[in-house]
Amino acid sequence: MDHYSRKMHKFFTLLDADGDDVLTLADFTAAANRAATAFGWSPASDESIAIRQSYTALWQEVYAPMDLDGDAGLDFHEYLTAHRKTILGLPDGYQRVQPVAQAFLQLADTDGDGVLTRAEYVTTMNSAFGLPEEDGEHAFDQLDAANAGALSFGEVHRAVEGYFCSEDPAAYGSALLGRI
Numbered sequence: 001m002d003h004y005s006r007k008m009h010k011f012f013t014l015l016d017a018d019g020d021d022v023l024t025l026a027d028f029t030a031a032a033n034r035a036a037t038a039f040g041w042s043p044a045s046d047e048s049i050a051i052r053q054s055y056t057a058l059w060q061e062v063y064a065p066m067d068l069d070g071d072a073g074l075d076f077h078e079y080l081t082a083h084r085k086t087i088l089g090l091p092d093g094y095q096r097v098q099p100v101a102q103a104f105l106q107l108a109d110t111d112g113d114g115v116l117t118r119a120e121y122v123t124t125m126n127s128a129f130g131l132p133e134e135d136g137e138h139a140f141d142q143l144d145a146a147n148a149g150a151l152s153f154g155e156v157h158r159a160v161e162g163y164f165c166s167e168d169p170a171a172y173g174s175a176l177l178g179r180i
């Protein structure tokens with residue numbers, strides 16, 4: 001697999017919460033519930049309802065349209081084909097994947113100061129996307145290039161764009177999810 005395919009496969013695997021190699025709405029519901037549990041929210045709380053809505057929207061707006069054969073499941077081939085065709089290298093490609101960054105930022109800045117500390121980044125990547133903490137630590141080291149100890153929202157958007165919209169292994173954001 002080339003670098004871009006490996007990056008996409010890594011995120012596909014994280015999204016596939018039940019591990020059956022197909023993305024469906026059920027994976028996004030499971031991921032929302034996993035994150036709510038990690039944050040200590042009760043299932044009926046406003047926070048839990050909001051995160052389920054946000055993950056459902058993520059499925060409906062970003063991923064369901066990539067289901068080319070209409071079987072309500074997205075396999076890796078469909079996922080990769082769609083990313084290459086509609087996200088990679090198109091001028092407005094980032095617009096299609098931006099909701100992923102928004103869903104993450106909405107959860108991650110837990111103290112609301114407008115930047116993400118290492119702990120906020122690592123913990124939220126773990127609870128929101130199931131990213132192992134050592135991958136989160138590696139990612140933060142790479143993304144915090146200036147050693148500021150925190151990432152701005154702009155840096156996170158730029159990193160997500162570099163991850164999904166570039167084939168260059170040296171692009172900023174290549175290490176968004178740790179080592180590839």
Ligand SMILES: [Ca+2]
Nearest residue numbers: 020022023027
């Ligand atoms: Ca699945």
Ligand SMILES: [Ca+2]
Nearest residue numbers: 067071073074
């Ligand atoms: Ca399909």
Ligand SMILES: [Ca+2]
Nearest residue numbers: 109113115116
């Ligand atoms: Ca913060």
